[in-house]
Amino acid sequence: xxxxxxxxxxxxxxxxxxxxxxxxxxxxxxxxxxxxxxxxxxxxxxxxxxxxxxxxxxxxxxxxxxxxxxxxxxxxxxxxxxxxxxxxxxxxxxxxxxxxxxxxxxxxxxxxxxxxxxxxxxxxxxxxxxxxxxxxxxxxxxxxxxxxxxxxxxxxxxxxxxxxxxxxxxxxxxxxxxxxxxxxxxxxxxxxxxxxxxxxxxxxxxxxxxxxxxxxxxxxxxxxxxxxxxxxxxxxxxxxxxxxxxxxxxxxxxxxxxxxxxxxxxxxxxxxxxxxxxxxxxxxxxxxxxxxxxxxxxxxxxxxxxxxxxxxxxxxxxxxxxxxxxxxxxxxxxxxxxxxxxxxxxxxxxxxxxx
Amino acid sequence: xxxxxxxxxxxxxxxxxxxxxxxxxxxxxxxxxxxxxxxxxxxxxxxxxxxxxxxxxxxxxxxxxxxxxxxxxxxxxxxxxxxxxxxxxxxxxxxxxxxxxxxxxxxxxxxxxxxxxxxxxxxxxxxxxxxxxxxxxxxxxxxxxxxxxxxxxxxxxxxxxxxxxxxxxxxxxxxxxxxxxxxxxxxxxxxxxxxxxxxxxxxxxxxxxxxxxxxxxxxxxxxxxxxxxxxxxxxxxxxxxxxxxxxxxxxxxxxxxxxxxxxxxxxxxxxxxxxxxxxxxxxxxxxxxxxxxxxxxxxxxxxxxxxxxxxxxxxxxxxxxxxxxxxxxxxxxxxxxxxxxxxxxxxxxxxxxxxxxxxxxxxxxxxxxxxxxxxxxxxxxxxxxxxxxxxxxxxxxxx
Numbered sequence: 001x002x003x004x005x006x007x008x009x010x011x012x013x014x015x016x017x018x019x020x021x022x023x024x025x026x027x028x029x030x031x032x033x034x035x036x037x038x039x040x041x042x043x044x045x046x047x048x049x050x051x052x053x054x055x056x057x058x059x060x061x062x063x064x065x066x067x068x069x070x071x072x073x074x075x076x077x078x079x080x081x082x083x084x085x086x087x088x089x090x091x092x093x094x095x096x097x098x099x100x101x102x103x104x105x106x107x108x109x110x111x112x113x114x115x116x117x118x119x120x121x122x123x124x125x126x127x128x129x130x131x132x133x134x135x136x137x138x139x140x141x142x143x144x145x146x147x148x149x150x151x152x153x154x155x156x157x158x159x160x161x162x163x164x165x166x167x168x169x170x171x172x173x174x175x176x177x178x179x180x181x182x183x184x185x186x187x188x189x190x191x192x193x194x195x196x197x198x199x200x201x202x203x204x205x206x207x208x209x210x211x212x213x214x215x216x217x218x219x220x221x222x223x224x225x226x227x228x229x230x231x232x233x234x235x236x237x238x239x240x241x242x243x244x245x246x247x248x249x250x251x252x253x254x255x256x257x258x259x260x261x262x263x264x265x266x267x268x269x270x271x272x273x274x275x276x277x278x279x280x281x282x283x284x285x286x287x288x289x290x291x292x293x294x295x296x297x298x299x300x301x302x303x304x305x306x307x308x309x310x311x312x313x314x315x316x317x318x319x320x321x322x323x324x325x326x327x328x329x330x331x332x333x334x335x336x337x338x339x340x341x342x343x344x345x346x347x348x349x350x351x352x353x354x355x
Numbered sequence: 356x357x358x359x360x361x362x363x364x365x366x367x368x369x370x371x372x373x374x375x376x377x378x379x380x381x382x383x384x385x386x387x388x389x390x391x392x393x394x395x396x397x398x399x400x401x402x403x404x405x406x407x408x409x410x411x412x413x414x415x416x417x418x419x420x421x422x423x424x425x426x427x428x429x430x431x432x433x434x435x436x437x438x439x440x441x442x443x444x445x446x447x448x449x450x451x452x453x454x455x456x457x458x459x460x461x462x463x464x465x466x467x468x469x470x471x472x473x474x475x476x477x478x479x480x481x482x483x484x485x486x487x488x489x490x491x492x493x494x495x496x497x498x499x500x501x502x503x504x505x506x507x508x509x510x511x512x513x514x515x516x517x518x519x520x521x522x523x524x525x526x527x528x529x530x531x532x533x534x535x536x537x538x539x540x541x542x543x544x545x546x547x548x549x550x551x552x553x554x555x556x557x558x559x560x561x562x563x564x565x566x567x568x569x570x571x572x573x574x575x576x577x578x579x580x581x582x583x584x585x586x587x588x589x590x591x592x593x594x595x596x597x598x599x600x601x602x603x604x605x606x607x608x609x610x611x612x613x614x615x616x617x618x619x620x621x622x623x624x625x626x627x628x629x630x631x632x633x634x635x636x637x638x639x640x641x642x643x644x645x646x647x648x649x650x651x652x653x654x655x656x657x658x659x660x661x662x663x664x665x666x667x668x669x670x671x672x673x674x675x676x677x678x679x680x681x682x683x684x685x686x687x688x689x690x691x692x693x694x695x696x697x698x699x700x701x702x703x704x705x706x707x708x709x710x711x712x713x714x715x716x717x718x719x720x721x722x723x724x725x726x727x728x729x730x731x732x733x734x735x736x737x738x739x740x741x742x743x744x745x746x747x748x749x750x751x752x753x754x
Contacts, residue, residue, distance in 0.1 A: 040477045063616070096611075100514070101492075112474055112550050120405040120553045128554035129617045129740055133463065133493070133514035138741030142613040147628075150611045150743060151522065154462075154514045155494045162511045169530050193477060194488045238457065238509035241498045340492050344509070 001172055002227035002234050007084030008309050011055070011073045011184075011218040012296050013048035016080070022313045025321040030295040033214060035204060038189035044204045045192035048216035048297035063139040066126060068106050071136040073219035073302075074098070074184035078140050081221035082180060089178040089225070095149040095170045098137035099163035099183035101156055101301035101338075102191045104130050109190045136184055149176070156338025157269060158239070159183070160220075160304025161346060165236045167224055177225065183302040184219035191215070200273050200339060213271040216297025220305020229351045231312040234331065235259055239343030245274045248337055252282035255335065255345040263347065264330020265320050267291070267311040268337075271298045275337045283335065288324050290314075295321075300339075307334045308348070315350035365590030366531045366605075368749075369598045370453060372445030373694045374419070374438050375581030376412035376681045380445050385698050387680065389725045391707040394681050395566060395577050400468075401549040408561035411547055412579035412682030414438065424503075431486035432499055433466035435546035438582035438687075439500035442542065446584050447504055450598065453586045456536050458497055458510045459527040460584070461519025461543035462686035465493025468548045496544055508540070516739030517650070519543055520689025524585060525607035525633075525747050531589050538592075542584035543690035551685070552578055558617065560654050568651035568676035568708055569658050571715035576652040579682025583690035602697050605732070606639070606748035608632025617740050618656050623664035626650075626736065629744040630668055633734065637748040641669045644748070645730035646705055646721075648696045650738045651676020652683055661736065662716040673728065675708035675721040689737035693747060696733040700751035703730055 013031035014021045031048040038045070055072040058064055058079075064072060078096075082088065111127040129135060134152035141150050149170060153163040160183050167179035192215050195201050202212030224233070239255040242248045266283045270276040270291035283289055292310045293303060311332035314320045332348040373380065376394035377387035387394070394412040403409040419437050423429055447453065469491040476483045489495070494512045501508060515522045520543025527541035555561040555578065562575030593600055609632070612625030619625055634641060647669060650661055653676070665674055677695050684691055699706055704725050711722040731751055738744045 041480065108550075109474070111554070112471060115549070115553050116475060116478060120403075120556065123553045123557040125557040125559075128557055131550070131554065132516050132740045134516050134739075134741040134743065135616060138611075138613075138616055138743075141611050141742070145613065147611050147613060149609045150515070150741075151526070152514045152741075154465075154492075154512045155510070156492065159494075162509065166511060166526070169526070169533070169535055172533050172535055173529060190474065190477075193483075194473065197483050198485055198488055238511065240507045240509060241501070243498075243502055340489065340495065341498050342494065342510070 001168060002232045003168060003171060003224040004227045004229060005222050005231040005312055006225045007081040007223035008312060009077045009080035009084060010220045010306055010309055011050055011076050012306065013050055013216050013218065014296060016054045016076060018309060025292060025295055026319055028322045031297060033207060036189055036192060038193055043193055043196060045196065046202050046204050046207055046214045047187050048214055049187060050218045061143045063142045067139055068104050068130055068186060070104050070184045070186040071139045074136045074140050074182050075143055077219035077221035078180060078182045081223045085223050091145050092148060093177040094146055095176050095179045096137060096141050096146045097163050097167045097179055097181045098152040099159045099301050100133055100152060100154055101159055102185055103133045104135055105188040105191050106186055107131055109188055140182060156340040156342045157300050157303050158336040158338040158342035158344045159301050161236060161336050161344030162238050164346065165238050168236055171224060171226060179224045181224060182219065182221040183305045185217050185299050185301045187215055187217040202272060211272055213273055213298040216299045218299050218302055220302050220309060222308060231315060231348060231350050234347045234349055236346040237344060241341040248278040249281050251343045252278055252335060252337055255343055256282050259333060259345055259347050262331055263333045264326040266333040266335055267307045268335045269303060269307065279335055279337055288320055288326060290320050304336050311348050315348060363532045364534055365603060366528050367588050367590045367593040367600045368585050368602045368697060369588045369593050369600060370446045370450035370586040371601065371694050371697060372442035373583040373691060374414060374441040375691050376414060376579055379441060385702060388695060388698060388706040389704060391709045391724055392680055393709055400547060406553060406556040408556050408563050410577055412577060413547060414580055431490055433469055433490050433496060435466055435544055436496040436499040438546060439496045439544045440503050442582040442584045443500045443504055446586055450586045453538065455508050455538050455540035457508050458501060458540040459523045460497050461513045461523035461689060462493045462545050463514055463516055463519055464545055464548055464551055465496055466491040467550055471549055515743040516741050517685050517688055518737040518739040518743040518745040519686035521735060521737035521745035521747055522609065524690060524693055525609060525745055527587050528604040528607050531587055537589045539587045540584060541587050543687040544582035545580055545684050545686040547578055547580045565710040566653045566679050567710045568653040568679050569662055569718060569720055570711050571713045573653040573658060575654050577682045579684040581684045581687045581691050583687060583694045600752050602700055602752055603750045604747055605750045606633040606637030608746045610744045612742035612744060614742060619660040619738060621660055623660040625742060625744045626661050626738055627664035627668060629746040630664060633746040633748050639732060644669060644672050644732050644734050645728060646699055646733040647672055647674045648692045648733060648735040649674050649676045650736040651678055662718055666716055666718055671719045673705050673719045673721050675706055677706050679709045692735045696735045696749050700730050700733055700749060704728060
C-alpha cells in the first residue's frame, strides 16, 4: 500500500523549517557542536543540541508546563506537520504513532537520582509519570485532541521504520483516514555515557575525525494518508535483527533485496560507527549514499524521520546533498540500521502533477 | 498481501505461553486461578525500607534462571529475557512449526534494573559493564528470546504503559484480520524494578495492604511481573495445516483519554469507548459476553472509572480482576490476562477477584472463589498512563 506524505516537519539542531534546514544540508553546513559534561564521572561528550528558540512558539498548553524537552520537540514537529496538510484531516479519524528510543531520559535520571541520593521517600510523584515511554505521545494527543488510536513504539535507531509500518497497517483499516507519525529524542549525559562506554561516541579530543558518532536531539513528524500524489512511501520493510555487529550487513542486504528496484539513491543512517561500512556494502559501491547524520548528529529514535524528510526533499528538488543530481524519475531508499540489533528500510517516490 | 477490510479474516490462537507469579506455564496458571492463590509477598530484589508499599508478586529466580544459558553471553541477559524465553519455549512446544512474520509485543520498561545498576555503578566511580547497556533496551528481551529459538522476525515493541500487552495483541489481531499478515507472535513482558516500584509508591497508587480490586475499601495496587505470548494465525491457514486452535480473538478497541497523564476521566468514557469498539468489531451485544477480566488495579480512580463503564455497558456480566492474585505486571498485564481469559473460556470457569469484602458498585464481582460457568466470549481490559485504553474480545472455539 502506498502512503502519501501530506505534511512533514522536523526540529533539528540546524533549525525547524523544512526548507531552511534543507538548504543548509545542500550547502554542506553542519550543526554546531558543543561539549556536555557528566557530573557523575566528569566525562565529556560532543553533542548537537536544538536551540531553545525553536520550541518557544508552542501554545501555552497545560500539558507542556512541566514537560521535558522531548515532549516539546514532539509537539513542535507534530503541530507543524499537521499544519502543512493542504486538507487537514478530521482528528477523530487520525491515529498517532510515536517512535522513541531513549525517551524521557532527563526526568528518568532525575527521578532515579533522587532515590539513590536521598532514598525512596524523596521520589517525586511529578517526575515519575514523565519517565513513561508514552508520556510524550500522551501530551501530543492531548494538545491535538486525538482521542482514538495512539501507539508508542520503542526500539533502537531503526524504530522509525517499525513505527511507520505500524502506521501503514493502521491506515489499511478503513476506520482511519490518516496517521500522524512522530519521533523525538532528548540529550542527557547518562545516555551519552552509555554510548561512550559502548565505544560508539566520537572522542571529544578529536572532534574532526570521522570515527564515532555525535549525539543530537530533536524530532521529526510526517502526516500519512492513503496515496494521492506528491511524496509517496511505496514500501516499508522492517528488517530482522542482528546479534553481532558483523551480521548487520546481511540483515541490511536482506532489507535492500526485498525493496523494489530502480532505486536512484539512498539516504542512510551512517553515523561514524560500524553502520557506515555495513550500509555501504549493503547498497553497493555504485549507489549514491547520503546520511543527514553527518550534519545533524545521531538522534536515534528520531533519525529515520530526518532521513525520510531528507529523501523526500531530494526527490522533490532533484538534488541529493550536497550536489548530486539523481534522476527525477528515481526512487529513494531510506535505510536504517540501529545500534542495538534492529534494521529496516523503505522506498519513496515523488509523483509530479500530470506525471 | 493486500488488505481487505470488507472481507475480514478470522484470527486463531494456535498456542500460548506464560510465566507469572501464578506459575510457569498454562497448567500451573490454570491451577492457581482455580484455587484463587494470592501470590503477593514481601519484595526481595531491592530495598523497600523507605517505601510505603513493601510487597509485590514476584517470579522465583531460582526456577526462572535454572535453565538459563550459563555461558558468558547468557549470564549477561536480563531476567526479563528469561521470562520471555520461558513463555516462548512453552508456546513453541505446542506449535513447533509456528514461524511468525513479525513479533508485536508490549512492555513498559524492558531491562530497567540494568539501567538502575548502570546509574549506581557510575555514581560509585566503578567501571560499568557494557553488557548492562546492551541488555537494557526494551526491545532486547523479545529479540533475545527469538534468537534462542531461531526465529528471525522483526520486533515491533509497543510501549503504551499498562495497556501495552493488550494493544500489542489487539494490533496484531487487526493486522491479521485485515489480511496484512498470516502469523504473528504477540504478547507482552515486564520485570519488577526499583524505579517503577518507587514511582507507583510516590504516587501513592501502591498499597501497603492487600490488593482489593473493586472493594469499597480498596487502597491501591501491588506490582507484579511476567511474560505471556500468543501465536496468532489467520484462521483458515491454521485450520488447513491442522493446527490445534485454542480460541479466537474477535474484537479490539482502543481509545485515548486526554483527561490527565495518570488519571482516567472519572466518567469512564475512555474505557467505555474501547469496550464499545471491541464489541462492535466482534459483532456482539454486551449480554453475549460471559466474563470480563477487568483492568482492576484496585486504585480508587481506576476502579471507579472502569467500574462505571462496565456497569453502564454490561450490567450483570461477571467481572474479576486477577491482579488481586498476581499483581499488576504493567506491559505484561494485558498479555497475561488475555491468557487468563483464554483459560477461562477453555475450562469454563470464572477466575476470582480475591481479597474482596464489600462492594462499592453494583458489579457482579466473582468474589474470592472461582466459579464454574458456561462461557462463549470473554472481554479483557487494560488501561494505562497517558490515557491509553485497550480492550480485546476472545471467543472459545465452537465444537
